[in-house]
Amino acid sequence: MISLADQLLVLVLLINFISLGTSRLIFSIRAVAAQGVILGILPGLIHPFSWHLVGITVVIIGVKGFVIPQMLGRAVRSAEIKREVEPFLGYVPTLLLGAVFTALSFGFAGRLPMLPEHHNYMFVPASIATLMTGFLILTTRRKAISQVIGYLILDNGIFIFGLLLAGAMPVMVEAGALLDLLVGTFVMGIVINQISREFSSLDTSLLTSLKEE
């Protein structure tokens, strides 16, 4: 089971690279949806069966795999944009940076003081690498939708870390985090629409005109 979980985590890491490397927004959204579904399956592989676990799995797959991608897809269609052009940092440099960060996070995770039963998993390095990927996307992309995608990947990274604790984590915290994400995406969806209506573009660097003088 653990080897299967590790293989899935490798898949998660690959999806990180896909979203770092692609300029097509729809493709990026689908990749993140796939990542969400994988994350939904993971808890079932590493923890013994319980109804709590079933609940988590169903809600995670539902929200991350279907609801949020649907909302984002609608935002992309209504804003009529297909590609992220002119990011602040090109695709190849971000891919390279992503690779460097992934390598660093493996190195870093190896030195963390962890419980012995967690040592052999790939969870912690994968989590940190995904976090970093999220940050990279957030900082280098210009379009508001890419920013939402970055935010989602960032949250996935946090979720992977939380998997280690799934047994101990109270339902309320999980529900809170998920709700946070859902509302966050929802608000971003509205913001995206407003930005595109106001500036007839989704370029977040135009938002500088909103800052307080």
Place this chain on the structure above:
Amino acid sequence: MFFALQGILDPGLMVLVAAIVVGCAGVPGLFLKKPGTGQAFAAVATILATLAGVAASMQLLFSYTTITYVLEWNLPFGPCELVIDPLSAFFMLPVFLVSAAGSLFALGYWPSAEHRTTERGLTFFYGLLASSMAILLMARNGVFFIMLWEVMALSAYFLLVTEHESNDVRRAGIVYLIATHTGTAALFVYFSLLAAQTGSFLLPAAGSLSALSPFATIIALSAFIGFGAKAGIMPLHIWLPSAHANAPSHVSALMSGVMLKMGLYGIFRTLTYFYDPPLLWGAVLTVTGITSALFGIAFAVAQRDMKRLLACSSIENIGIITTGIGVALLGVSSHNTTLVYLGMAGALLHILNHSFFKPLLFLGAGAIIHATGTREMNLMGGLGKGMPRVALLFMIGSVAICGIPPLNGFVSEFLLYLGFFKQLKADSLVYLVLLAPLLALVGGLAVIAFSKLFSSVFLGTPRSPAAAHSHEAGLTILVPMAFFALICLLIGIAPQLGLHLVSPAITSFYPKLASTELSVEYGAILGRLSLSGALLLAVAVVAMFLWRWRLGKSPVTSAPTWGCGYKRGTARMQYGASSFSELAVSVFNGIIRQRIGRPKLTGLFPGAAHCSEVPTETILERIIVPLFTIAGVSFAFLRRLQHGQMHLYMLYVFVTLFILMLWAH
């Protein structure tokens, strides 16, 4: 009635359910399409819940019981206890009564048909504010307390900015937000230190901490800042006048009548933790209290805006209550039980009284604003002819707030005076006697402020067309006012009832006072007071009938008020509100600092000219705003970090995280 309920229902549960019902009363209105239904539903639900809640809290109060519930919450802050002890039950009374009266008043004052866009939010947050305060009184877990405190503060903010199209309202809202969050920051310090002392977030039991430990002073100081900012004790009152003036009137009534008291409740609760408060604490409370009372009422005298005047008088009343608490605390430190009893009884009874006459006055102000469309007293006049019932009720409120017998304001101040004069023969703390003339000065200034308010609004001839066409308020406005006026009269005529209400709360504050000797002794004194009050009322009634009878016998001609035989007297010849208080204000000119614009008159026949006197918010405009400006200028370089580039903001987070990770390595 409520003793019959004892067998059927658990009173603690009933209070809890009532609080939740009040909180949810505005929810259906958010979804109903038809205007008015939601508002009417909210009013009915709130009144029903209040009947249950008041009955249950009275029962808890009189039976001296403490009820404990534990809320199951999966949060890592320890158990969440909900406790209703007599002190909580006592504060529960105004919460329920004022919110019920306000929600009924809203039907006439802020009808859904005219204010469709704002009414829904107003009704919802009104319930939420009342409910959060009721549950706050039960909360015994620091974290839960802070949560409710924030719900309370924020729903008050949303109520306050109901008319956010106006610049003044938005400014008042921002000042309020800054003030309340400064207070909350102090409360974070307070609860963290308490948790550090006791090892859990549960509030400490009564008398379980020593005031001599080094942390105790910081705890007391942060409680004073945090709770005092909410209560509006003098240097921390900056948000109060503009907030109360700009909120809808029933909201001002709830804020002034009840929300300020939550700050006082916090102070009370904090003081119960310590078994040996030093003299200094009592002295600080007494001095700040009497200062607030004096300056608060001095500011009130200068105001031109009716609701600002009422708000400043709230500062005064909070000051009087704080003085009472301070005196009681001095009594605790010096083991003088009489002083504790009188200070406590005066403070608690004044809390109750203020939460009746101040809402009465704010609701009256609402009725006047509803009729004339302005808050400026210089534009009113002669309203007594158009709205005699409102005028009568408003007068009862004014007399009560000035502390004139036979109304309730007198009773609580009388208890404080008794306490001060008792010190004449005492061995220590003799100088407390000096508070008596100060309190008398406050009372005198209050009479000036309220005779200015009443006379410029209701007497004389109308100073503007709107004031000339005033109309009597409807039943939904009059009934809540009449209700408060009745309670004011009842406590004034039968002060023993008030003493009965406060005794359990005093006992829970200072358990050594459980012996009934003192309450019997002062009950007897108040009994004589009650007799003379009744006599005074009877004389007043008889005099009024005699006057009516004489008036009926002789022919009556009517002429404009202050006509004084002038052929063409105009309304502008009468004393205006500002001119009435001119002399009193000039005495306090060092503190009040009016902005006066006087025209230069030249020649024998000067042309039209304009004169204005605007009272300023001394502390806000002379101290706080300049301080904020200096801070703004000196930290201007930090603004370069805020450039509006979203991805660079993300980079800040990223870099911080990275540095933290490296550091942890």
